[in-house]
Amino acid sequence: MRSSVGKWMVSAAAVSVACTAWAQEAQPESLLPEDDTIEAQADPESFDEAFPKMVSDPLVQGNLDAEPAPLVVPWSVANAEALLQVIEGIGAEGLNPSDYDGQALSTAIASGPSSELDEIASKNFVWLVEDLRDGRTPMDARKQWFVVDPDRDRFRTSDLLAKAVESGDIAGTLEQLHPTHPDYGHLKEALAETPESDTRTRKLIRANMDRWRWLARDLGKQYLITNVPEYQLRLTVNDKIISTYRTIVGKPGRTATPQLAEKVEGVVFNPTWTVPQSIVKGEGLGAKVLNNPAWARRAGYKATKGANGWISVVQQPGPGNSLGQMKLEMPNRHAIFFHDTPSRHLFNNDDRALSHGCIRTERALELAITMAILGKGASKEEAVEIATSGEYTLVPIEREMPAYITYFTMATDINGELSTFKDIYDRDAPVLASLDAPRVNNRAQETDEEVIVIENDPRAIGAD
Incomplete structure (x- = not known):
C-alpha cells in the first residue's frame, strides 16, 4: 500500500502544490488550472479566504420569520x-x-x-x-x-x-x-x-x-460535482477546476445513479465493506466464509453468526477490499457515496455505467488525501500516514464540502469545450417533452418518486 501512496505523491503534482500552499498559508492561485484563457481571480490572503465555510449570501433574501408580502401589488x-x-x-x-x-x-x-x-x-x-x-x-x-x-x-x-x-x-x-x-x-x-x-x-x-x-443558484465556494453521463468528477474552488477524476456510475435501470446534493462529512481511509445479504445469503458467501476460514482470511472476510442463525460478513481493509482504499462519508437515504475500487482497469472503458449506483473514482487515494486536507481534518503528512497504516480510519471534514451528483447531456467538458453526452438513463425525453407542453402552475417543489436504496455491491463490475 505504501508504494501506491508514494506513486500518488509523485503523480498528483497539482495536489502537491496545493498541499504546500496550505501548509505555508500561501496565496493559492496555483491551485487553479494553468490555463491562460481562464481569467485570474483576486488573490486570497489566507486559507480561510480561499476555502471559507459555506455561507448563503443571496443578493435578495427575505426575512423568513416575517409574514409574506401579497402576491398582487400595484403596478405603474x-x-x-x-x-x-x-x-x-x-x-x-x-x-x-x-x-x-x-x-x-x-x-x-x-x-x-x-x-x-x-x-x-x-x-x-x-x-x-x-x-x-x-x-x-x-x-x-x-x-x-x-x-x-x-x-x-x-x-x-x-x-x-x-x-x-x-x-x-x-x-x-x-x-x-x-x-x-x-x-x-x-x-x-x-x-x-x-x-x-x-x-x-x-x-x-x-x-x-x-x-x-x-x-x-450558487453552489458554494468549494465543492465536488460530477456529471453522470460524462463519467467525470470535478473538485472545484470558486468555479475553477482543481482536479478531475474519471468515474464509474450506476448501470441503467434500478441501479442508475440518482441526482443528489449532499455534504461530505468525512473521509474513510482503508474502509471495511459490509457485504449485502443478497450476497451473504443469496449467493452463499456467509456459509463459504464460515466453512473455509483459510480462503476467508486470504479474501479478507470475517463472518459472525448470531444465535438466530443470521450471518453477517464484513470484508476487512486491504488491497482486495471491494471499496478500495477510501470512501467519502456522505450520509443520504439513497446510500450513495464516492469510493475507490480494486478494478481500476475499468476506468479505461468508454462506457462506464457499470456499478450498482455508487460512484467509483479514479485516483481515489489522491482525492481522499486532498479532501482530508481541504476539510482541515488532517495535514498532508497525517493523511499519508493514515492512508498507509492499513487500518480503518475516519477523518472528519470540518469545513462543509457540498457534493453534487448531476445529469447534464450538454455541458462544458473537463477540457472547457461545450459538449453533448450520451443520455445513458433516458432522462432527456420527459424534460424535452415538457418544453413543448403548456406551463404547469402550482408545481410540486419536491419529488414523490420512489427512493431506490441499492445494496451496494462493488463486485458487480468485476472487483476482486
Missing part, C-alpha cells in the same frame, strides 16, 4: 412596460415568451393603471420568478431527481415582487435569479448562436439550461 405603467420587455426577451434564457401572457399585459398597459393591470403584471412576474428560480420543468419530468433547491426560501417570491415594483428595476430583480455557474452562461451563448431552424439542438440547450435552475 412604467414598471409594467419594463416587465413586458423582460417577457419579450425571455427566450434568451431558454424560456418561452408565450408562457407569460404578454398580449394580455400589453392590452392592460394600454388601458392605464387598474386592478386588472395589477393582477396580470403580478401574476406574470410571479411566474417568471418561479421558472427562473426553480426551473420550468415540472417535478414529474425530473427522473430520479432528489435535490431540494434552497432558492425558494432564499429568494422568496413575495419579497422579490415587492422589491421590483418599489425599485422599478424589474429586469435587474429577475436577473438575480440566474444560476451563477459558468456553464449556464456557456449554454446561453450557445443558444444565441444556434439558428432558430435547428430546433433539436435549441431544445437540448434549453433543457440543460433548465437543469441548472433545478440546483441552488
Whole structure:
C-alpha cells in the first residue's frame, strides 16, 4: 500500500502544490488550472479566504420569520412596460415568451393603471420568478431527481415582487435569479448562436439550461460535482477546476445513479465493506466464509453468526477490499457515496455505467488525501500516514464540502469545450417533452418518486 501512496505523491503534482500552499498559508492561485484563457481571480490572503465555510449570501433574501408580502401589488405603467420587455426577451434564457401572457399585459398597459393591470403584471412576474428560480420543468419530468433547491426560501417570491415594483428595476430583480455557474452562461451563448431552424439542438440547450435552475443558484465556494453521463468528477474552488477524476456510475435501470446534493462529512481511509445479504445469503458467501476460514482470511472476510442463525460478513481493509482504499462519508437515504475500487482497469472503458449506483473514482487515494486536507481534518503528512497504516480510519471534514451528483447531456467538458453526452438513463425525453407542453402552475417543489436504496455491491463490475 505504501508504494501506491508514494506513486500518488509523485503523480498528483497539482495536489502537491496545493498541499504546500496550505501548509505555508500561501496565496493559492496555483491551485487553479494553468490555463491562460481562464481569467485570474483576486488573490486570497489566507486559507480561510480561499476555502471559507459555506455561507448563503443571496443578493435578495427575505426575512423568513416575517409574514409574506401579497402576491398582487400595484403596478405603474412604467414598471409594467419594463416587465413586458423582460417577457419579450425571455427566450434568451431558454424560456418561452408565450408562457407569460404578454398580449394580455400589453392590452392592460394600454388601458392605464387598474386592478386588472395589477393582477396580470403580478401574476406574470410571479411566474417568471418561479421558472427562473426553480426551473420550468415540472417535478414529474425530473427522473430520479432528489435535490431540494434552497432558492425558494432564499429568494422568496413575495419579497422579490415587492422589491421590483418599489425599485422599478424589474429586469435587474429577475436577473438575480440566474444560476451563477459558468456553464449556464456557456449554454446561453450557445443558444444565441444556434439558428432558430435547428430546433433539436435549441431544445437540448434549453433543457440543460433548465437543469441548472433545478440546483441552488450558487453552489458554494468549494465543492465536488460530477456529471453522470460524462463519467467525470470535478473538485472545484470558486468555479475553477482543481482536479478531475474519471468515474464509474450506476448501470441503467434500478441501479442508475440518482441526482443528489449532499455534504461530505468525512473521509474513510482503508474502509471495511459490509457485504449485502443478497450476497451473504443469496449467493452463499456467509456459509463459504464460515466453512473455509483459510480462503476467508486470504479474501479478507470475517463472518459472525448470531444465535438466530443470521450471518453477517464484513470484508476487512486491504488491497482486495471491494471499496478500495477510501470512501467519502456522505450520509443520504439513497446510500450513495464516492469510493475507490480494486478494478481500476475499468476506468479505461468508454462506457462506464457499470456499478450498482455508487460512484467509483479514479485516483481515489489522491482525492481522499486532498479532501482530508481541504476539510482541515488532517495535514498532508497525517493523511499519508493514515492512508498507509492499513487500518480503518475516519477523518472528519470540518469545513462543509457540498457534493453534487448531476445529469447534464450538454455541458462544458473537463477540457472547457461545450459538449453533448450520451443520455445513458433516458432522462432527456420527459424534460424535452415538457418544453413543448403548456406551463404547469402550482408545481410540486419536491419529488414523490420512489427512493431506490441499492445494496451496494462493488463486485458487480468485476472487483476482486
